[in-house]
Structures are given as structure tokens and as C-alpha cells.
Amino acid sequence: MASAKRDHLIDTALRLFGRDGYHAVGIDRVIAEAGVARMTLYNHFKSKDELILAVLHRRDERFRNSFMRQVERAAPDPKGRILATFDALDTWFASDDFTGCMFINAAAEYSDKNDPIHRTAREHKDLVVDYLRDLASKAGATDPDDLAAGLALLTEGAIVLAHVAGHKDAARKAKKAAEVLIRDAGL
Amino acid sequence: MASAKRDHLIDTALRLFGRDGYHAVGIDRVIAEAGVARMTLYNHFKSKDELILAVLHRRDERFRNSFMRQVERAAPDPKGRILATFDALDTWFASDDFTGCMFINAAAEYSDKNDPIHRTAREHKDLVVDYLRDLASKAGATDPDDLAAGLALLTEGAIVLAHVAGHKDAARKAKKAAEVLIRDAGL
């Protein structure tokens, strides 16, 4: 299953799909960029859709191992971690290769809710909400579900405004709004 | 400039691009669905990109003449209109053919910030923020810019969670959060 070539293909495809989109990037470009033979790709992945799914799973895994860890390193307490979420977003938005959220973009191109790609995007977003709910709960919010929902809305909204509208201060604005919601939740 | 055929082509393309995305829908499908000859399309639009731009402009125009009007009909006062925004979102999300925001989806497929398509998406989002800022200002918010930013984040976040994650209550959750922000802004 796991192999160096496979790994490299996923990383290459992640970069290309992330920058130019899923339909716009063909198999030919992936293998050319990865420096790999055509059949190597098709020996590791049944189809382009399977490759996309592998890319999204890697992206999700990286979110857990990078974004979440960054938040956890930034603060020891749940409330601090909630706020640190928006600092992490700010860092992400400021990176040169920021092209929005690969899951939002995937759902844009695969709008059929039953498509495995759309489903994977949905699962990722549910994970984000679950994570925020856990933090809200541990922080002692009066209504953790409500606070998590509000924070998730601010998070996704920040991603959209940063990417689509180029609002470089989206994460900071979101943090300010989050502080209001947090206070309202009794924290 | 304006003609029945041209109009019909834009409407057809709007429906197809909205449902299946911009790269996934070819010219062939647009003309087949519109029941129009190939050259009729190319006589009205220089290229597919020009057609996409026309589609986005129509979508923007419809947003002003439908969404905004709906909000204005719902309440006479600025504060009421801010809240009515989220009711209008709720109605939109509940429609059968809801496939997210065409501008967010366009930015997903055309991530180059200088691409006219991406630029058009950005202009639309800026319009939304301007609209909210105007309402926040007229409502007498202590910091209209800040309130507008918070409301815009909730709006875009709701669109994303409704589309990507299928959260049917996204608009209602956003409204609850908006009420908190509005109260915090002194209204």
C-alpha cells in the first residue's frame, strides 16, 4: 500500500489540485510533474477520483497533524486554544501558496452530495466542528453546540473571505467576533 | 447586445455551471441544453470565459434584485434587515437546486487572483460586505466596519457549511451568532 512513489504522487497531486483545481489538472500533468510513468499512477490508484480521494485524506491527516498540533502547542487551556485557532488560520492565510480550502474547493467541483469526493469534504468539515465542540465543551461553555457552531461559521467564513475576496485580515476579524461569542457563552 | 438567444444562453449556462462546475461543463452541453447552434454562442461570446463572466454578472444582478429586495421587503429598519439576511439565506439553502455560491465555486476553480473570473467573484463578495456595512452603519453600530466584518464571516461560513457539510440549520445558527454580535455592537 504505502510506497515512496505513491507518496510522491499524492504530494504532487495535492499541490497541483490545490493550486489549479481538480478538473483543470489532468493525469498527464500529475505524472509529468511527479516524474513518474503513467502506469505507476494507475498501479497505485484505480482512477483519477481515487487519487483525488487519497489527496483529500492526506490533506485531512495533515490538518490533524499540523493545524491541530499548532493550536495545541499555542495554548494549554481550551479557551486559549479556541482563540489560537484563529491565529493558526492567520498564519495559513499568509502563506504564499494559500489557495483556499481543498475541501471547499472539492465540494465546489463535485456538488453531488453522494459523490465520495463531496462526502470526504463533508467529513472533514464535520471533524472541524467536532473539534471546536470539544474545545467549547471543555472550556465550559453554557451551550457548547451553539458556541461550536458560531466558531465554525467564523472559521469557514474567514477561509472564504481570505481566498475569494483576498481579505488578509479575515482571521483577525474572525478572532474578534469569536471573542464576543466566547464571552456570551459565559467564558 | 441584449437578445433573446443571448439571454437564454446565459440562463442555461448559469444553471449548468451552478450545478456541475465551470470546467466540468463544456460548450457542447451548454448549446445542446439551450437548443442553440454552436456559432450562435460564439457570435454572442468571444470565448467560454466570456460566457462565464456573463453568467457571474447575471448572478450578481439577480442577487441584488432578488436577495437584497427580499431582505428589504422583510423589514423596514436596518437592524431588522440585518437579521432578515439570515432568513433569506435559510430560504436559499432550503431550495432544491442549492449548490453553494457560484462565486465561491468560481474562485475555487480559478484561483489566480488576476483572472477576470476570480476578480468578478471578489467584487461580488466585496459588494456583500459593503451592503452589510451600510446596514450596520445605518443601524447605529458602535463600529460598523467591525460588525459588518463579523456578519460577513457568518454569512460566508453559513454558505459553506450548508453546501459542503449539508448543515441545513447553518443560516439559523448564523442568525443566533449574529444576534450576539449585534447586541455587542450596541444595538
Added chain:
DNA sequence: TATAAGATAGACAGATCAGTCTATATTGTC
């Protein structure tokens, strides 16, 4: 009814798409 503008079908170009196949070469393992 004559004229001009717009629309038609369909062929065509040249590129690209996803995916299959083969025959050869490289690699790691015993």
C-alpha cells in the same frame, strides 16, 4: 418583395482527457 442580419447544422482542427496495453528495464530479496 427585396435586403440584411441572425441562426442553423455540421464538418473540421488541434489539443487534451482518462484509462489500457505491451514490452523492456530496474529494483529489492532470497
Added chain:
DNA sequence: GACAATATAGACTGATCTGTCTATCTTATA
């Protein structure tokens, strides 16, 4: 060194892509 697994280049299919061209037909206007 023998064997098996993996990777290679590249031909190939059949479909699809955007965009161009032509020759005919319809339609509205004057």
C-alpha cells in the same frame, strides 16, 4: 546470481475539449 515485484516509455483508444469555418436557412425590417 536467480527470481519476483515494481517501474519504465510510449503507443493506442475513444471520447471530449474549445474554437473556427462554411454554406444554407429563417426572420425581421424597410
